[in-house]
Amino acid sequence: MSEHPDLEKLPLEIDGIPVRETIREIFCKPENGTPDNISKAGCLALAKQSRSAYFVNMAQTSGFESALSISRACIVWNAWRQSFPSLGGVDVIQGFDNKADFSSNDFASDTNSDSGPVTTSFEGFSFGHQASFRSAKFAHVNFRRVNFGIHACFEDAHFQEAADFDDANFGSSVSFVNTRFESALSFVGCQFLGVVDFSTCDSLSQKFSGHVCFDKAIFKGPVSFNGRHFANATSFKSAHFAVAPTFHGCELHQDTSFEGAIFPEATGSEDAARAYRTLKLAFSKQQAIREEQRFFRLEMAEETLLETGLKRWLFWAYNTFSDYGFSVMRPFLLLTATWLVFAQIYGAHASPQSLCVLGQTDCRLQGEWFTFSLQQALPLPGFEQLDSTIKGVSVGWLFLHKTLSLIALFLIGLALRNLFKLK
Structure with missing residues (x-):
């Protein structure tokens, strides 16, 4: 040869x-x-x-x-x-030449060396495009700092023990469809440049049986965990998602955390709204109120951009003045602003020549303006209880002021309820 x-x-x-x-x-x-x-x-x-x-x-x-x-x-x-290098077109159907093919290999029973199962560690390997571990079987395996090209495949693979992919880099797509994980799984600091598919339709491979960690992982494309059962603690702390992740048909463990995770800006995507709604309902089932609230806000942000006309403006106002019911300060500022603005309006009715703008050098504010305005801001006084020094105020102004004030007070109460996780 x-x-x-x-x-x-x-x-x-x-x-x-x-x-x-x-x-x-x-x-x-x-x-x-x-x-x-x-x-x-x-x-x-x-x-x-x-x-x-x-x-x-x-x-x-x-x-x-x-x-x-x-x-x-x-x-x-x-x-x-x-x-x-592995060469060829980017189309997975066309395929690549000279690709790394480890499909169907039983690494779990490979002991062809005095040093033990030498092929269970691939730390630092650069596999190139379309590397295949389809239907492979692993005991404990180390893929730390591995560079995968595009179209890496772990479909139907079986991880019997812990698998470590920390700081690995994946190309434009990687598939773990129907992959069976029976122990701890770590993807800390991984970068996924494209589509990531952990979904399953196989009852034998649907569980993540051990601890699963995606801390600080970066997902630059869509990621799917559809159909998976997270049977142990799962962490996405400080993970970065460029596209809303999908967990449809999943069962999340109670010790699941998205603390510090970053999600994309809302774009008005129905798919994203549905993805966040799925996570909201999953955490609601667990009574994990903080996580439920977080995904509710993300869902609302997407739905705001999906609405049109008056409904869109109402959604926008709900976000602007209350952060979808989670801010105490925003509605408090709204309450304060309406009090000050309407004090000026009431002052114009009491003494038109005295109307002035705050900061004006010859501006003389009257205390009764603010007293009267404060009375209208509170829910107890009625329209008929008018201060004797301020007369002729239109009922329309009173109605508008009281309506805005009541809305602000309601939003403050709603935020306090959410803050203290009251049902």
Whole structure:
């Protein structure tokens, strides 16, 4: 079998780890394919050899140096991938050449080394486009700081023990459809550049059985957890969503947190409103009032932009003057503003020549204006109880003032109820 000419472009070694000869030995075997058209067997062999070369080098270095080289097991693999990338169109149907294919591999029972299951750690690996782990089986596995290209696939895979994807980067799409997770799952600090699909329609794979952590993860595209059952604590703390995440048909664990999570600005999307409504109802079922309130506000923001005409203006006013019933200060400022403004209006009726604007040098405000205005702002005095010094005020002005004041007082009460989680 002739040797691929581009092998000579590979470095002899990197950080003391032999690269060129390791890769040459792998592709001397026909079953492993060629460097620019690797086979499924070749992917497994190259991953193992990359790890083995690291162990050999580690045995020759001090413990301190080894501790500083935690990701060096990927050196041989990444040197190959950089020189022989996965090529093809961006269309997943068209597919890519020279892709990493680990589909249907049983990593959970792979013990072909004295060091144990050497292929269970892919830390720092760069897999390229359309890497496939479809129907693979894992025990404990480490995908920390891995770079996946577009169309990574973990469909129908089985994670029997903890899986660590911390700080991994995924391309424009990744699928975990019907993937079975039986232990802890961590995606802390991951970046997802496109569509992420964790949905399931398979009753055997619907559970996230262990602790699930997406803290500080960044989702730059749609993400779906539809149909999943979160059977343990789940955290999305400080996660960043560019599109409203969907949890339709999900069962959330009571220890589920979105603390500090960032959601996109409202765009008037019916899909987003429905997504937030699903989460609102899920937390309402748990009586997790703070989370329920948060997703209610997000839902209302979307619905505000969906409305038209007068209804849209009413929704806008509800947001502006009360933050959808969650602000005490906004309606208090509305109450204060109406009191001051209507004091001026009542002053115009009492003494038209005395009407002035606040800040005017010759402005002389009369105390009875503010007293009368305050009386109208309170719910107890009636329209007939007019101060003797202020006469001839139109009932229309009184009605408008009292209506605005009552609305402000109602919104203050509503905010206090929400603040103290009263039902």
